[in-house]
Structure formats: structure tokens, C-alpha cells
Amino acid sequence: MELPATSSTTRLEIKRGTRILTEKPFAYVLKSKYRLERCDNCLEAVKVLKCSNCRYVSYCNRACQQQAWPLHKHECPFLKRALPRIVPDAARMLCRLILRLEHGGDLERGYYTAHGSRKFRDLMSHYAEIKNDPKRREHLESLHAVLTEMMTDSSGSTVPNPTELMSIYGRLITNGFNILDAEMNSIATAIYLGVSITDHSCQPNAVATFEGNELHVHAIEDLPCLDWSKIYISYIDLLNTPEQRRADLKEHYYFLCVCSKCIDPQEMHEMTAAVCPNASCDASVNIDLAKCQSCDASVTPELRSAYNEIMSLTQSSLDSMKEVAYLDVCKVCLAKQRGVLHPLNVWHVKTLDAAFEAAINVGKWTDALEYGQQLLPGFAKYHGAWNPLLGLLHMKLGKIQLYERNYKQAVHHLQEAQRILNVTHGRDHRLLLEQLRPLMLQARHEMS
Numbered sequence: 487m488e489l490p491a492t493s494s495t496t497r498l499e500i501k502r503g504t505r506i507l508t509e510k511p512f513a514y515v516l517k518s519k520y521r522l523e524r525c526d527n528c529l530e531a532v533k534v535l536k537c538s539n540c541r542y543v544s545y546c547n548r549a550c551q552q553q554a555w556p557l558h559k560h561e562c563p564f565l566k567r568a569l570p571r572i573v574p575d576a577a578r579m580l581c582r583l584i585l586r587l588e589h590g591g592d593l594e595r596g597y598y599t600a601h602g603s604r605k606f607r608d609l610m611s612h613y614a615e616i617k618n619d620p621k622r623r624e625h626l627e628s629l630h631a632v633l634t635e636m637m638t639d640s641s642g643s644t645v646p647n648p649t650e651l652m653s654i655y656g657r658l659i660t661n662g663f664n665i666l667d668a669e670m671n672s673i674a675t676a677i678y679l680g681v682s683i684t685d686h687s688c689q690p691n692a693v694a695t696f697e698g699n700e701l702h703v704h705a706i707e708d709l710p711c712l713d714w715s716k717i718y719i720s721y722i723d724l725l726n727t728p729e730q731r732r733a734d735l736k737e738h739y740y741f742l743c744v745c746s747k748c749i750d751p752q753e754m755h756e757m758t759a760a761v762c763p764n765a766s767c768d769a770s771v772n773i774d775l776a777k778c779q780s781c782d783a784s785v786t787p788e789l790r791s792a793y794n795e796i797m798s799l800t801q802s803s804l805d806s807m808k809e810v811a812y813l814d815v816c817k818v819c820l821a822k823q824r825g826v827l828h829p830l831n832v833w834h835v836k837t838l839d840a841a842f843e844a845a846i847n848v849g850k851w852t853d854a855l856e857y858g859q860q861l862l863p864g865f866a867k868y869h870g871a872w873n874p875l876l877g878l879l880h881m882k883l884g885k886i887q888l889y890e891r892n893y894k895q896a897v898h899h900l901q902e903a904q905r906i907l908n909v910t911h912g913r914d915h916r917l918l919l920e921q922l923r924p925l926m927l928q929a930r931h932e933m934s
């Protein structure tokens with residue numbers, strides 16, 4: 487008797503929240519600004535000790551140092567020579583990739599299924615596009631100069647020829663990941679081989695999260711089977727208009743997104759909508775039209791000019807606050823947006839996001855609660871219902887409510903956080919075990 491084909495294993499339905507990939511990086515580097523506060527190997531933020539030879543990188547303990555040594559031993563003399571200068575992160579990453587490839591990395595495979603795998607050479611390099619992109623070429627030239635100085639000693643230079651270097655650089659640009667810590671801060675750059683099979687969508691059905699330097703991909707929708715050609719993650723910030731998203735994707739990944747969200751004109755209008763002049767109508771209004779499409783109220787010249795004014799003020803204010811957001815600046819924008827921009831206008835949502843972070847930074851908890859709560863619908867709409875950022879927003883709100891002794895509200899937000907983070911991170915992720923669970927226990931304890 488012949489058994490049915492083994493397709494049952496790959497045909498199995500994937501439930502939302504299933505981890506579909508766990509992968510260690512092919513190469514990664516800790517961002518230099520964390521050089522003295524995080525371990526160069528496990529990326530943990532703990533008390534660290536410098537490598538006694540280069541005094542450039544630091545480790546949390548001997549085990550991490552030993553684990554890192556097979557690769558670090560090649561770069562250690564380069565980094566030692568570089569000090570007191572700090573090597574740009576991209577140059578350090580290229581150096582690591584070069585060293586990895588020189589020492590057998592070219593044969594290494596990253597698996598995305600039991601049989602499906604990719605090698606570094608299989609990664610897309612966008613060689614032609616990069617070669618024709620003056621900004622990229624200039625960047626690479628400056629990195630080449632850094633590398634040449636770094637990697638040349640009495641026995642000569644180990645920097646690959648320009649064509650080879652560009653193909654490595656192209657793979658880094660196109661496939662690089664930012665490793666995020668639990669708070670979603672970018673702490674390192676990495677290349678993972680297996681996950682590079684995954685395409686982008688602005689409406690993804692999977693999400694990538696990290697635990698230390700390990701990458702996890704979780705399904706955020708139920709999937710009929712594990713077919714990697716139909717698995718999408720988002721490469722970019724989804725809290726942007728289709729126009730901005732497409733520009734981001736074109737600039738970094740050299741393709742034009744044609745996902746349903748990018749080609750839907752309604753989406754663009756909603757993201758930049760004004761409020762309806764009719765106070766009892768909550769429709770989003772396209773400012774270029776004469777009337778509200780829902781209630782026929784006329785768009786007045788006053789509304790149009792207020793709209794243009796606040797849109798440009800908001801955009802320039804947010805632009806100037808890319809590094810640090812100031813609460814007073816956010817408040818001025820929010821006050822002017824009221825009654826002009828629709829609550830789901832993406833620029834309003836971005837302002838709330840900045841105001842929320844700014845309020846937390848200066849410990850204004852009442853303000854933070856107000857902005858955080860107003861932020862929920864926009865985050866859910868644009869980031870999606872199953873996004874780590876929405877889960878984290880609920881967790882932060884739960885924490886503040888707990889601090890403010892609103893225990894019932896705290897439990898509500900923490901439960902929402904748990905529901906989402908269980909899917910995006912998995913129940914056994916440290917974020918849930920070490921941060922969310924203690925908060926939940928405390929909130930429940932206080933309530934009883």
C-alpha cells in the first residue's frame with residue numbers, strides 16, 4: 487500500500503501566533519553608541535568588560551567573549567588600531583561580512599523550512615541600482631576609505647575589490663535588519679539568511695521580533711499552509727502615507743509597492759483627511775473636494791486655509807523633532823489640529839505619538855495617558871491590530887494606569903497588551919515573562 491504524499495506536514499494550517507521561523511544572524515554588530523553599555527555578543531544591557539586587547543568592544547562575561555572570539559579575533563587588531571576613533575556602524579558591519587565570507591561563511595545556509603535555505607550569495611544585491619545611485623555610491627566610497635585604512639597592515643590589504651565590495655554592500659542595504667530591544671529601540675544591525683526570502687507588504691501577515699540577537703517570525707493571520715512565497719512582513723514604518731511608504735521602499739529596497747493599501751486612493755485620502763465642517767458628521771473629508779462625501783457639507787475656504795497651515799506646521803515641527811520630541815511643541819500642534827484635521831489623519835496620529843513619548847520622558851503621566859489613549863485607534867488602523875507597537879502602547883498605558891492607581895484600567899490595558907504580544911512575540915518571550923507578567927500580577931493584586 488502506498489502512503490499519501492508527505493504533503494500533510496507542509497500543508498498544515500498555521501494559526502495566528504505560530505512562530506514560523508527562529509534564526510540566528512549570519513552577521514551582526516552592536517550600534518557603536520551602545521559600545522560601553524551592552525555586550526557585543528549577546529547585546530544584553532548589563533555591566534560589561536572591555537576586550538583586553540582592542541578595548542573597543544565589551545562583553546558581559548567570559549562565556550560571551552569566548553563565543554564571540556572565533557570572529558572577533560580577526561577584527562580585534564583592526565578595531566584596536568582604529569581607536570580612539572569610532573568606526574561607523576556600516577563599516578564595522580561590512581568588515582564583519584568580509585571576514586565571515588573569508589572564513590567559510592560563503593558556504594553557510596540559513597534555513598526557512600526543513601529543506602529550503604539560502605546562502606549569502608542568494609541574497610538580492612540590487613547591484614545595478616546601487617551602482618547608478620549617486621548617494622549610495624558616495625556612501626560606499628566613504629566606507630571603502632574607512633575599511634582600507636582599518637584592514638590594511640604590513641602584510642597588505644584584505645579589502646575586496648570594488649565590484650565585490652559593492653555586491654556585499656548591496657546585500658547589506660537590501661537585506662539588513664535592525665535588531666530591536668524590548669522597547670523597540672534599534673540596538674544592532676544584522677543580516678539573517680533564511681528570513682531574506684520574505685517579501686514586503688504594507689499589510690503583512692507575519693511580523694519579525696527579536697530576543698537578544700535571535701530573530702523570530704510569527705504569523706499574525708491564520709494561514710492555510712506554510713508557503714514562504716505568500717508570507718509578508720513590513721520592511722518600513724507603516725505610520726506613513728502611501729506616497730511616503732513607496733518613497734521609503736524605493737530608496738532602500740528599489741521596488742514599487744503595489745499592495746492593496748498602496749494602490750487604494752481612499753487610503754491616501756483618509757490618511758491626510760480634514761474633519762467635516764458639520765459637527766455632527768464624523769466622516770473624513772478630502773480637502774480638495776468642494777463637499778463632504780458623506781453629508782454634503784461644504785468645505786469652506788477658512789477650513790482649507792487652516793488645514794494647509796496646520797499640515798505644514800505639523801510636518802515641519804515633527805521633522806525638527808526627529809531625535810527628541812518636545813511636549814510644548816507637540817501641544818501647540820495638537821491645539822491647532824483640533825477641529826481641522828480628522829482624528830485619523832496620519833499627521834495627527836504622528837503628533838500624538840511624539841506627544842506621548844515626550845510626556846513620558848518628562849514624567850507628565852496625565853498628559854501621557856490622554857495622548858496614549860487617543861493614539862490607540864490610529865495605531866490599530868495603521869500599524870494593524872496585531873503589531874508589536876500596539877501591544878507595547880497598551881503595556882505602557884497599563885503601566886501608567888497602575889502608577890496612577892487606576893487598577894481596573896491598568897488590568898484592561900495589560901490584558902490587551904498580553905493578547906497582542908502573545909501573538910507577535912510568543913508567550914515565552916522575555917518581554918512577557920519579565921515585564922508584562924509582573925505588572926499584571928501587581929495590578930490584579932492591587933485591585934483585589
Ligand SMILES: [Zn+2]
Binds near residue numbers: 526550
Ligand atoms: Zn553577553
Ligand SMILES: [Zn+2]
Binds near residue numbers: 541543562
Ligand atoms: Zn578585541
Ligand SMILES: [Zn+2]
Binds near residue numbers: 689743744745746748
Ligand atoms: Zn504597500
Ligand SMILES: [Zn+2]
Binds near residue numbers: 763764769780781782
Ligand atoms: Zn460630513
